[in-house]
Amino acid sequence: MSAGELRGRKPRADVQRNRAALLETAQRHFLQHGVGTSLEAVAKEAGVGPGTLYRHFPTREALLAAVLQTRSEELVARQADIEQLDDPAEALEQWLRAMEDYFSAFSGLPDPLMAAARAQEPDNPLTIPCDILISATDEYVRAAQLGGRVRVSVRGHDLFLAACSVAWIKGTGTEEEPLDRLRTLIASGYRERDNIQV
Amino acid sequence: MSAGELRGRKPRADVQRNRAALLETAQRHFLQHGVGTSLEAVAKEAGVGPGTLYRHFPTREALLAAVLQTRSEELVARQADIEQLDDPAEALEQWLRAMEDYFSAFSGLPDPLMAAARAQEPDNPLTIPCDILISATDEYVRAAQLGGRVRVSVRGHDLFLAACSVAWIKGTGTEEEPLDRLRTLIASGYRERDNIQV
DNA sequence: ATGCGTACGGAGGTAGCATCCGTTTTGCTG
DNA sequence: CAGCAAAACGGATGCTACCTCCGTACGCAT
Structure with a gap:
């Protein structure tokens, strides 16, 4: 599956942007509220919908x-x-x-x-x-x-x-x-x- | 506080019954599912409403x-x-x-x-x-x-x-x-x- | 410019928490 | 034994969070 990603066409711009925003926001929330922090809150603050968060990071x-x-x-x-x-x-x-x-x-x-x-x-x-x-x-x-x-x-x-x-x-x-x-x-x-x- | 309990009138029968049932059920659920177990489920299985559980044990x-x-x-x-x-x-x-x-x-x-x-x-x-x-x-x-x-x-x-x-x-x-x-x-x-x- | 396909995002169903209040139970008293 | 007041019940309720699904919008290659 990772092979599939590598072999496929180059990733879209919004994908990279959203992923980066999610990671940045998630790190802040983990730091402040621990690993149990609300993922909905992370998504909202990263400016994406919950669906996008769960597509990037299923769990x-x-x-x-x-x-x-x-x-x-x-x-x-x-x-x-x-x-x-x-x-x-x-x-x-x-x-x-x-x-x-x-x-x-x-x-x-x-x-x-x-x-x-x-x-x-x-x-x-x-x-x-x-x-x-x-x-x-x-x-x-x-x-x-x-x-x-x-x-x-x-x-x-x-x-x-x-x-x-x-x-x-x-x-x-x-x-x-x-x-x-x-x-x-x-x-x-x-x-x-x-x-x-x- | 225990003094208050002792000085007050004797506890009602249903109170004792419910408390015992809750404790027994709670112990089973804690054993099976850990301390994070659903309190609603405990109440239901003990045969009482959520309100009763929270009155007996506020947290x-x-x-x-x-x-x-x-x-x-x-x-x-x-x-x-x-x-x-x-x-x-x-x-x-x-x-x-x-x-x-x-x-x-x-x-x-x-x-x-x-x-x-x-x-x-x-x-x-x-x-x-x-x-x-x-x-x-x-x-x-x-x-x-x-x-x-x-x-x-x-x-x-x-x-x-x-x-x-x-x-x-x-x-x-x-x-x-x-x-x-x-x-x-x-x-x-x-x-x-x-x-x-x- | 256009069309294809991927990615978005929010609506929605589920589950658990904690509270509030109308109703029921209890046990004392006459 | 009956009646009553206090005490306790319990479920309906509002809230937050989880996770999914699908119509829509956007990015990219042509």
Whole structure:
């Protein structure tokens, strides 16, 4: 079907315009009201009818995935920075934080994300991003394990879940201080207890 | 307010009957469809009109709190068992598991629970249970800390959040195996690295 | 300029929430 | 036992949001 789009004639001007307007408006509404925001309101503010919104993005998840695609560029940028780091443990830590920020971009985002991570439905547009993130985390974990800084029993998926959890809590409106305490707790959980005393 | 109820004339028969029917039906629906279940459907199946439901329980949270009151008896029972234990670290672990089960009784329960735990609104009926649970956790933590089995930096509230997180993930439909890995990760985070080798 | 085909958009049917008020039930009192 | 006042009932109601369907309008290639 995507092949069909590519092979077909070039997209019409109004299609592109509407799609862009919808994405822009949707991102604003997701930011302000969370992922549960009214899609009718998004359509109206983007200056299109509900039908147009649903033709472009058949489900809420599809719209969400498209908006996140934009956001994921930021994540990739941070990833580039992180890969410059020498310390793999530091890299892992920053990567986890980057994921957490990504997950908590919109209030309520972790729920559909987790639903997609289960990934029984291969047509769920959020499934693919999740898989990529888990794989990436796995690599950071392995690198840090080679340096002996992270317990060998830990897997990327575990920390993916942990980051998701923290993002979820953040989305419920918890203060920053308890959040930081939880992050510390988790870090204590995955870090190898090292014998070097400072 | 409970004093007011006690001082007033005895409650009418239909009131008690309807309240019981609502609670019973609501619990079934929460179990089957999560906390977001249709209240209209609950009312209809309980054989009352919507108005009656909303008079008894003005908000979804109020109904939820009332249903949880029933469930909390089970928690108290487990608490009694746990307090028989000699090992405070074991007690803490079992308590965390008990809370987690309580939180994941209904899918979607952790969200309103966290909202109540923030507790700006003193009239939120879920706030009080949360406070009690946090306090209880704090005591288990302190007991285990006295035995040197739990890091001194850990607070009850931290583990309350952790238990909530795990319950949330469970509610999203994740398998048991990744959940258990996460629990292990958290346990590694709060346990004092002890030097005693078995 | 014209016509074809794609995309638009709003009307409309469905579902759930929360409220209000005329009616019914209850249990006390004479 | 009958009658009455208070209390509770319940459904009709207005609202918001979801999602679909189809007559219409618009963009583009000729």
